[in-house]
Amino acid sequence: MKIRIAKNSGFCFGVKRAIKMAMDKSEKYNKLSTLGPIIHNPQMVSKLENQGVKSIESLEESSGEPIIIRSHGITSSTYNQLHKMNVEIIDATCPYVKNAQESGAKLSKEGYTVFIVGSANHPEVKAISSYIDGESYIVKTPEEIPKKNFSKIGVVCQTTQQFSKLEAIVQKLIHQSKEIRIINTICTATTLRQESTRKLAQDCDIMIVIGGKNSSNTKMLAVISKEFIPTYHIETENEIKEKWFKNVENIGLTAGASTPDWIITNVYNKIINLLGFPSGTVNNVEDIPGY
Amino acid sequence: MKIRIAKNSGFCFGVKRAIKMAMDKSEKYNKLSTLGPIIHNPQMVSKLENQGVKSIESLEESSGEPIIIRSHGITSSTYNQLHKMNVEIIDATCPYVKNAQESGAKLSKEGYTVFIVGSANHPEVKAISSYIDGESYIVKTPEEIPKKNFSKIGVVCQTTQQFSKLEAIVQKLIHQSKEIRIINTICTATTLRQESTRKLAQDCDIMIVIGGKNSSNTKMLAVISKEFIPTYHIETENEIKEKWFKNVENIGLTAGASTPDWIITNVYNKIINLLGFPSGTVNNVEDIPGY
Numbered sequence: 001m002k003i004r005i006a007k008n009s010g011f012c013f014g015v016k017r018a019i020k021m022a023m024d025k026s027e028k029y030n031k032l033s034t035l036g037p038i039i040h041n042p043q044m045v046s047k048l049e050n051q052g053v054k055s056i057e058s059l060e061e062s063s064g065e066p067i068i069i070r071s072h073g074i075t076s077s078t079y080n081q082l083h084k085m086n087v088e089i090i091d092a093t094c095p096y097v098k099n100a101q102e103s104g105a106k107l108s109k110e111g112y113t114v115f116i117v118g119s120a121n122h123p124e125v126k127a128i129s130s131y132i133d134g135e136s137y138i139v140k141t142p143e144e145i146p147k148k149n150f151s152k153i154g155v156v157c158q159t160t161q162q163f164s165k166l167e168a169i170v171q172k173l174i175h176q177s178k179e180i181r182i183i184n185t186i187c188t189a190t191t192l193r194q195e196s197t198r199k200l201a202q203d204c205d206i207m208i209v210i211g212g213k214n215s216s217n218t219k220m221l222a223v224i225s226k227e228f229i230p231t232y233h234i235e236t237e238n239e240i241k242e243k244w245f246k247n248v249e250n251i252g253l254t255a256g257a258s259t260p261d262w263i264i265t266n267v268y269n270k271i272i273n274l275l276g277f278p279s280g281t282v283n284n285v286e287d288i289p290g291y
Numbered sequence: 292m293k294i295r296i297a298k299n300s301g302f303c304f305g306v307k308r309a310i311k312m313a314m315d316k317s318e319k320y321n322k323l324s325t326l327g328p329i330i331h332n333p334q335m336v337s338k339l340e341n342q343g344v345k346s347i348e349s350l351e352e353s354s355g356e357p358i359i360i361r362s363h364g365i366t367s368s369t370y371n372q373l374h375k376m377n378v379e380i381i382d383a384t385c386p387y388v389k390n391a392q393e394s395g396a397k398l399s400k401e402g403y404t405v406f407i408v409g410s411a412n413h414p415e416v417k418a419i420s421s422y423i424d425g426e427s428y429i430v431k432t433p434e435e436i437p438k439k440n441f442s443k444i445g446v447v448c449q450t451t452q453q454f455s456k457l458e459a460i461v462q463k464l465i466h467q468s469k470e471i472r473i474i475n476t477i478c479t480a481t482t483l484r485q486e487s488t489r490k491l492a493q494d495c496d497i498m499i500v501i502g503g504k505n506s507s508n509t510k511m512l513a514v515i516s517k518e519f520i521p522t523y524h525i526e527t528e529n530e531i532k533e534k535w536f537k538n539v540e541n542i543g544l545t546a547g548a549s550t551p552d553w554i555i556t557n558v559y560n561k562i563i564n565l566l567g568f569p570s571g572t573v574n575n576v577e578d579i580p581g582y
Contacts, residue, residue, distance in 0.1 A: 167465060171458070171462070174458060174475070177475075178474065178475050179474050179475070180472075180473050180475075181472040182465065182470065182471050182472075183469065184469045184470070185469075
């Protein structure tokens with residue numbers, strides 16, 4: 001019997017940074033707020049709440065405490081509102097998301113009609129779009145591109161977009177302008193986690209996907225894994241059932257970009273103990289055998 | 292029996308402009324030189340020669356007379372050499388070619404690695420390339436792109452390139468940089484002439500292609516037309532043979548971007564007279580029935 005974790009799993013760079021900022025600041029202040037849950041992981045949100053970091057839905061709920069901007073950013077109008085409140089702003093916007101916001105703004109300022117490749121309803125895309133003054137469009141497929149010519153086209157992407165979507169859109173846009181400038185702001189973290197899960201699933205008998213039930217990227221890992229093998233999506237080790245492991249030789253573990261290391265470690269150790277693995281428990285996620 | 296001319300045929304904008312500049316200046320000066328034949332049409336070159344405009348192969352042949360730069364431009368080093376000679380420079384570089392030169396230089400100055408989509412041996416491409424100071428590549432197919440990543444990629448094109456080549460190259464380059472800026476400097480004149488010839492050929496029994504035997508774009512029109520119908524490539528009306536028209540109902544005419552109107556008119560009138568068309572001869576190319 002073997003247990004292994006997908007090569008790319010757990011916190012991405014931007015989430016790790018945001019959580020670290022929140023943790024550090026919680027040591028300095030008694031009270032702190034995040035505008036919306038800082039990440040889509042209920043256990044992490046609870047843990048921060050215990051350290052005085054509360055999630056609020058709108059700025060009206062705030063009473064002057066420092067405010068943390070979560071990793072996928074906020075719109076320019078919310079930012080201006082926050083600025084006027086004269087509270088300390090802790091900007092945990094992921095640097096990759098910030099780059100997408102700044103690239104969109106720069107292209108617009110330089111006279112480009114900006115196309116954002118992404119989902120119009122996603123908060124990250126709403127934020128990117130809010131920093132653009134001139135003509136701009138949010139498109140997810142080539143069919144959504146207006147049928148007209150543009151003098152100069154600029155392109156940026158929601159950081160979690162699939163590269164193939166960007167490709168298809170550029171292939172269409174190149175016919176509609178004499179100048180097209182693409183700033184590929186896709187972050188590879190999402191793609192890498194999906195690819196690693198797909199690979200591991202093809203080499204295991206069951207997969208445990210760890211992460212918030214409200215986390216889109218974690219749910220996507222479960223969808224991918226289910227194409228190959230029985231898959232269980234859990235938030236913590238308490239959901240593990242012994243019967244899952246009957247007649248199982250190879251166990252796979254994977255975790256979304258918003259799943260903290262300590263939860264992954266707990267899940268691993270619980271399985272090790274349950275099945276009496278001779279290898280013993282680990283203290284760090286890095287000690288779990290990787291794929 | 293019908294005779295029609297391809298919708299897009301004869302002088303393109305840049306050639307028309309260059310010839311007009313040469314003609315106008317020949318009225319002012321007794322002696323003038325063009326660096327290389329001003330266009331690939333022996334009849335036009337002879338005509339200009341009779342007006343004192345001589346084609347020279349290198350600047351050493353010049354004796355201080357004004358020099359005309361032909362429509363596809365010259366390299367920066369030739370330009371500098373010309374400048375030092377302190378002669379009058381008549382710059383008949385096609386504005387579309389100039390745009391390609393300036394776009395390449397601008398992208399390079401702004402830190403882009405510049406890819407020129409075109410033929411490395413073509414004088415136009417040599418000229419574009421000469422205005423680029425930084426890293427640059429001349430590529431005709433995706434296979435010629437070096438296998439490495441670049442910080443910022445800029446793309447410009449030889450004005451007579453096929454759009455499909457640009458598309459294929461961009462499709463590859465988009466994987467090799469986080470930023471890619473394409474300035475599509477392709478001029479549609481070449482494509483339009485080819486498309487018009489292809490269309491007309493499918494609706495005729497024979498085609499007469501008019502233009503210099505040394506003109507690449509004219510030769511290409513003959514190649515396209517030959518795929519459909521018997522095709523005769525001639526430089527002047529003197530080459531026309533009556534036997535070509537036996538059992539022919541529909542006659543097509545087309546001409547390259549370097550073929551002057553008066554030659555097209557002469558060819559049309561010769562056929563009209565030869566076959567006794569009731570419609571009569573014309574004075575202007577515009578009066579030939581267009582497709």
